[in-house]
Amino acid sequence: MSFDEGAARVVRADKGSVLVVPDDRREPVRAVLDRDGLAVLEGGRVVPTVGDWVLVDEADGEPHVRRVLPRSSALVRDSAGATSREQVLAANVDVVLVVEHLDPDPDLGRVERLLTLAWRSGARPVVVLTKADLVPDAAGMVQDVAAAAIAVDVHAVSAATDEGLEPVRALLTPGVTLVVVGPSGAGKSTLVNALAGRDAMSTGDRRESDGRGRHTTTHRELVPLPGGAVLIDTPGIRGIGVVADGDALATTFADVAELVAMCRFADCHHAGEPGCAVTEALAAGELTRRRYDSWRKLAREAAYQARRTDSRLAAEERHRWKKITQEYQRGMRGPGRPRD
Ligand SMILES: Nc1nc2c(ncn2[C@@H]2O[C@H](COP(=O)(O)OP(=O)(O)O)[C@@H](O)[C@H]2O)c(=O)[nH]1
Ligand SMILES: [Mg+2]
Ligand SMILES: [Zn+2]
Numbered sequence: 001m002s003f004d005e006g007a008a009r010v011v012r013a014d015k016g017s018v019l020v021v022p023d024d025r026r027e028p029v030r031a032v033l034d035r036d037g038l039a040v041l042e043g044g045r046v047v048p049t050v051g052d053w054v055l056v057d058e059a060d061g062e063p064h065v066r067r068v069l070p071r072s073s074a075l076v077r078d079s080a081g082a083t084s085r086e087q088v089l090a091a092n093v094d095v096v097l098v099v100e101h102l103d104p105d106p107d108l109g110r111v112e113r114l115l116t117l118a119w120r121s122g123a124r125p126v127v128v129l130t131k132a133d134l135v136p137d138a139a140g141m142v143q144d145v146a147a148a149a150i151a152v153d154v155h156a157v158s159a160a161t162d163e164g165l166e167p168v169r170a171l172l173t174p175g176v177t178l179v180v181v182g183p184s185g186a187g188k189s190t191l192v193n194a195l196a197g198r199d200a201m202s203t204g205d206r207r208e209s210d211g212r213g214r215h216t217t218t219h220r221e222l223v224p225l226p227g228g229a230v231l232i233d234t235p236g237i238r239g240i241g242v243v244a245d246g247d248a249l250a251t252t253f254a255d256v257a258e259l260v261a262m263c264r265f266a267d268c269h270h271a272g273e274p275g276c277a278v279t280e281a282l283a284a285g286e287l288t289r290r291r292y293d294s295w296r297k298l299a300r301e302a303a304y305q306a307r308r309t310d311s312r313l314a315a316e317e318r319h320r321w322k323k324i325t326q327e328y329q330r331g332m333r334g335p336g337r338p339r340d
Contacts, residue, residue: 006022007054007055007069008020008021008029008031008053008054008055008056009052009053009054009222009230010048010049010050010051010052010053010054010091011028011221011222012028012050012220012222013047013048013049013050013052013219013220014219016033016037017030017031017032017033018030018031018033018048018052018065019031020054020065031056031063031064031065032062032063032064032065033048033064033065034064039054039065039066039067040066040067040068041068041070041071046068046088047087047088048065048068049074049088049089049220050090050091050220050222050232051090051091051092051177051179051222051232052069052071052091052092053068053069053092054066054067054068054069055067055069071088071091071092072091072092072122073092073093073094073121073122073123074088074090074091074121074122075089075090075096075117075118075121075179076088076089076117076121076243077089077237077240077242077243078240078242078243078305085305085308085309085312086243089234090220090232092177093121093123093177093179093232094124094176094177095123095124095171095176095177095179096114096118096121096123096126096178096181097125097126097127097128097178097179097180097181097182097191098111098114098118098125098126098127098128098149098181098182099128099130099180099181099182099187099188099191100127100128100129100130100145100182100183100186101129101130101131101186102130102131102132102135102141102156103131103134103135106129106144106145107183108144108148108290108291108294109290109297110182110183111127111145111149112148112291112294112298113240113242113294113298114181114182114240115127115152116242116248116249116251116252116298117240117242117248119247119251119252120242120244120247120248123179125149125152126154126155126168127145127149127152127153127155128155128157128168128191129141129142129145129154129155129156129157130157130158130186130187130190130191131158131160131187132157132158132161132163133161133163141156142154142155148291150252150253150254151251153167155167155168159187159190159194162194165194168191168195169195171229172195172225172229172231173227174228174229175228175229176228176229176230177222177229177232178229178231178232179231180192180231180232181234181237181240182236183236184236185204185236187203188233188234188236189201189203189233190203190204192231192233195231196223196225196226197226200223200233201221201223201233219235220232220233220234221233241301242298242301242302243305244299244301244302244305245302245306249299252298253291253295253298255287255291256278256287256291256295259277259281260277262277263275263276263277263278264276278292
């Protein structure tokens, strides 16, 4: 067998290796990464992630990832990892399904956080509110969530009664990649199964494997759906650190961004300065305190991350110059000559 012909898709990423599905075959193949658990992507090296397209070599018998193809989108979370500050949760995704339960009450701040993650990724977010069968007024709740999800479609669904799933099924066109994100217990795996039309993923109902190939969601995993779309299920990520940038925040909080642009001072801190449009909107009840606080929190996180990245890049640059200088000085002394 040969991989020379085309790219393979990563359906699951583990430490040191990935499971890939070559274009022309359905059976997944394990391909190893380099010694550091990385693979080449353009100028640098990255940890390949689910959804990545990779080129696989079998030169020395064992398939290994030769190269990761450029990503059309990437879901990035802030992580405290040893090698990197950022973790790519999924790559080459077209639609991010932000899944949130209606019962207990939806957490609007979490929806805003995940929408920012989605906007930042380059994919299109869609909000799916689950467990509509458990609440009396799902339609009213959809409106509340929609107010926090500007320019985003919001659907209420019930996997229990199969209601409300048509608009979500309509997203499953051939070649489309979707990912579900949301808290544990929101009903992500149940939704994946409803869309797949089979028990592809184990759900909270069955914590143990029942011997029929089901398992709880401990890994991000790419599931093929009937009709040619693929869907990535993810375990619930607690307190997901969003790697926000200004653009993603301004998209999630387009209403606030509009106000900010109207403040009298360009460097307004929106903390009671004269002519602050944000403060005025709060006072007039046009902007809720909840949404304001949510925006401030994410904006602070984004600013902190930007500073951290800047100082890391500066440190790397200093290190690079130190090395160049040392090499240069060594060169001046001539090869092989002992230091004095
Ligand atoms: N009543 C009701 N329960 C649901 C619905 N969707 C999921 N659940 C239940 O919620 C629990 C968690 O579901 P699961 O899919 O494992 O959540 P995940 O952690 O987000 O993958 C399970 O007990 C599901 O049966 C729904 O639409 N209605
Ligand atoms: Mg799950
Ligand atoms: Zn202001």
